[in-house]
Amino acid sequence: MDFVGKRKIWYLLSLLIIVPGLFSLAIQGLNFGIDFAGGNLVQVQFAKEVTTEGVRNALSTISLKDSAIQASENNIFIIKTKVMEQSEQDKMVKTLEKEMGDLEILRSEKVGPTIGKELRRAGLMALIIAIILMIIYITIRFEFKFAVAAIVALLHDILVTVGIFSLLQIEVDSAFIAAILTIFGYSINDTIVIFDRIRENMKKTKKIELTTIVNNSIMQTLARSINTVLTVLFVLFALYFLGGETTKIFVLALLIGITSGAYSSIFTASPVWIDLRNMGKNKFIKAKA
Amino acid sequence: MRWEKLILVLITVVIVAGLTFLALEPFQKNVKLGLDLKGGVLVRLEAPENATDEDMDKAIAIIDNRVNGLGVTEPEIRREGNNRILVELPGVENPEEAVSVIGKTALLEFKRVDTLETVITGKDLKDAKEGMNPNEPDPNKVNFVGLELNSEGAKKFAEVTRELIEKYSNDDDPNRAIAIFLDNQLISAPLVQSVISNGQASISGGFSTLEEAHNLAVLLRSGALPVELEIIEKRTVGPKLGQDSLVKSKDAAIYGIAAILVFMLIYYRLPGLVASFSLVLYSLIVWSILIWMKATITLPGIAGFLLSVGMAVDANIIIYERLKEELKNGKSLRAAIDAGFSRAFWTIFDANVTTLIAAAVLIYFGTSSIRGFALTLSIGILASMFTAITFTRFILRQLALSNITRNTKLYGA
Numbered sequence: 020m021d022f023v024g025k026r027k028i029w030y031l032l033s034l035l036i037i038v039p040g041l042f043s044l045a046i047q048g049l050n051f052g053i054d055f056a057g058g059n060l061v062q063v064q065f066a067k068e069v070t071t072e073g074v075r076n077a078l079s080t081i082s083l084k085d086s087a088i089q090a091s092e093n094n095i096f097i098i099k100t101k102v103m104e105q106s107e108q109d110k111m112v113k114t115l116e117k118e119m120g121d122l123e124i125l126r127s128e129k130v131g132p133t134i135g136k137e138l139r140r141a142g143l144m145a146l147i148i149a150i151i152l153m154i155i156y157i158t159i160r161f162e163f164k165f166a167v168a169a170i171v172a173l174l175h176d177i178l179v180t181v182g183i184f185s186l187l188q189i190e191v192d193s194a195f196i197a198a199i200l201t202i203f204g205y206s207i208n209d210t211i212v213i214f215d216r217i218r219e220n221m222k223k224t225k226k227i228e229l230t231t232i233v234n235n236s237i238m239q240t241l242a243r244s245i246n247t248v249l250t251v252l253f254v255l256f257a258l259y260f261l262g263g264e265t266t267k268i269f270v271l272a273l274l275i276g277i278t279s280g281a282y283s284s285i286f287t288a289s290p291v292w293i294d295l296r297n298m299g300k301n302k303f304i305k306a307k308a
Numbered sequence: 309m310r311w312e313k314l315i316l317v318l319i320t321v322v323i324v325a326g327l328t329f330l331a332l333e334p335f336q337k338n339v340k341l342g343l344d345l346k347g348g349v350l351v352r353l354e355a356p357e358n359a360t361d362e363d364m365d366k367a368i369a370i371i372d373n374r375v376n377g378l379g380v381t382e383p384e385i386r387r388e389g390n391n392r393i394l395v396e397l398p399g400v401e402n403p404e405e406a407v408s409v410i411g412k413t414a415l416l417e418f419k420r421v422d423t424l425e426t427v428i429t430g431k432d433l434k435d436a437k438e439g440m441n442p443n444e445p446d447p448n449k450v451n452f453v454g455l456e457l458n459s460e461g462a463k464k465f466a467e468v469t470r471e472l473i474e475k476y477s478n479d480d481d482p483n484r485a486i487a488i489f490l491d492n493q494l495i496s497a498p499l500v501q502s503v504i505s506n507g508q509a510s511i512s513g514g515f516s517t518l519e520e521a522h523n524l525a526v527l528l529r530s531g532a533l534p535v536e537l538e539i540i541e542k543r544t545v546g547p548k549l550g551q552d553s554l555v556k557s558k559d560a561a562i563y564g565i566a567a568i569l570v571f572m573l574i575y576y577r578l579p580g581l582v583a584s585f586s587l588v589l590y591s592l593i594v595w596s597i598l599i600w601m602k603a604t605i606t607l608p609g610i611a612g613f614l615l616s617v618g619m620a621v622d623a624n625i626i627i628y629e630r631l632k633e634e635l636k637n638g639k640s641l642r643a644a645i646d647a648g649f650s651r652a653f654w655t656i657f658d659a660n661v662t663t664l665i666a667a668a669v670l671i672y673f674g675t676s677s678i679r680g681f682a683l684t685l686s687i688g689i690l691a692s693m694f695t696a697i698t699f700t701r702f703i704l705r706q707l708a709l710s711n712i713t714r715n716t717k718l719y720g721a
Contacts, residue, residue: 105404134352157662193675204663204667207662212659254568257567261559263552
């Protein structure tokens with residue numbers, strides 16, 4: 020199969036997802052949850068059947084009408100408000116109890132605005148440092164162009180994930196940063212296995228054309244690439260459907276990112292590496308001329 | 309057929325299975341569950357920038373006292389940076405109430421109503437205890453907090469009560485009242501009936517349960533915070549949700565791992581079976597390390613473990629794909645196994661080091677829950693490299709040497 024020759028098609032396919040994602044990021048941005056934006060969250064379970072409308076009406080009596088209310092099964096509601104003091108939260112709970120009957124607080128969170136800011140900065144820092152370390156490691160073990168190609172594939176996966184989260188306005192919480200960095204690790208891992216094979220095949224056969232070597236290398240590692248992603252997807256699907264609410268966003272990000280990572284390691288990383296090599300060659304020829 | 313090799317394999321498998329079985333109970337007993345699985349409270353408090361070291365130390369000591377008053381068994385209170393304090397209370401029964409108690413400044417003030425002059429503060433207290441007065445006709449005043457003033461406080465209190473009675477001769481003159489404030493909020497303003505010289509006073513009104521009175525008594529006993537602390541982050545998980553998350557993540561783990569094992573068996577056959585056993589050993593190693601490190605297991609931590617199972621399988625997959633290739637190239641089974649492992653080693657090494665780099669960065673930069681995830685992931689990756697290149701290799705070699713079957717189809721070829 021000719022993975023490299025048709026690379027323009029693969030690039031186009033990636034851009035079809037990434038470009039709308041970038042537009043969405045520029046226009047509507049990400050839907051930041053309270054971890055980043057600051058605010059309070061209370062998850063309650065009512066004893067009686069209640070409606071979202073009812074909860075909203077109860078909240079509007081204490082001027083919390085603008086809160087986000089999210090209903091899930093068994094009369095469980097997640098209410099997100101602006102930043103509240105503990106006394107304000109107590110007041111809210113008492114009001115809900117008075118209007119809607121008995122309830123139990125399953126979970127509550129408060130995140131001040133400074134925390135969100137720090138989290139964003141730490142996340143970005145982590146990403147940048149991880150990228151630098153990656154480039155250094157791959158350059159030492161392989162070569163600089165492999166490192167650049169791997170990082171391109173990596174940014175591809177991050178942009179796909181962040182873009183889809185922005186397009187669908189899925190809420191982003193602190194676990195999202197962990198998800199992005201995990202995608203980072205997996206994506207690089209996938210790419211490295213293929214690069215490792217290219218490196219090996221290049222040592223073995225110096226005369227064969229580069230595109231053939233790359234195509235062969237991808238083909239030889241294809242079963243591994245697919246099987247590994249499958250096993251990880253088994254775990255992720257189990258976590259997504261059985262693992263409960265709290266890890267859902269995290270798992271969803273991983274599902275998107277790891278699928279993208281499997282794609283990019285095959286259809287982005289190696290083709291980009293070939294392009295990078297060709298670019299260098301052309302310059303070399305021009306310089307000679 | 310060489311039986312001794314086969315028996316060696318069987319013995320190894322039985323030992324691993326036996327150890328795992330034996331480890332189950334001690335693991336379950338010793339595992340330290342995080343707030344999200346056990347229920348509990350995390351509160352991060354911030355003092356003003358100008359808070360001194362002394363202020364912070366004192367504040368931590370006071371919070372420690374308050375937390376002990378709540379009866380939490382394993383509280384963790386520590387300073388973060390210059391002016392932050394992190395409080396973690398796993399397994400606390402009523403998380404919301406705990407938050408109210410931790411964050412309060414608890415500045416108690418007795419003020420004269422006529423001059424608004426502060427007579428007594430929390431510093432004049434010797435002791436505070438909750439109490440109940442069943443004969444009290446006003447249901448709002450049944451529960452109270454009895455205060456015992458120290459000698460200086462008692463003297464001041466006696467002077468002021470005498471002065472009030474002398475100045476306002478009428479028994480129900482509102483000017484006779486003494487207003488009791490907590491953190492600048494009026495709790496009650498009882499009228500002084502007589503001179504109080506024994507240093508006993510009480511606060512009643514506003515406690516609907518004895519527990520509320522108890523909590524205030526705890527606050528007053530431990531004293532007011534030297535600086536105002538703002539709650540900048542709070543996470544509480546009720547015990548019910550924690551239990552629910554634990555059950556759900558166990559289910560996810562069982563089905564996820566089961567799916568992997570079935571897949572490995574069907575796709576890779578005999579080596580797939582070996583991989584399944586190596587996954588059991590792998591899990592045993594990872595959990596032994598986590599429990600030995602006294603690591604707190606959180607929801608993200610479990611997710612990290614499950615993902616690392618995926619990584620562990622990956623190491624096996626890389627090896628088996630190599631093995632298949634070598635068999636296709638016409639190598640004998642034994643030679644194919646040796647070549648497969650040695651070729652696969654550096655692939656696994658390079659691929660895993662890059663993932664470890666990402667995990668290390670997460671450990672360094674992450675919040676505590678992200679750290680838990682990255683830690684289990686890193687331990688998992690290291691353990692998976694170890695089991696894949698020692699255990700899996702050992703078993704496969706012995707199987708090949710035992711000549712149990714020459715059918716390379718069973719090895720996935």
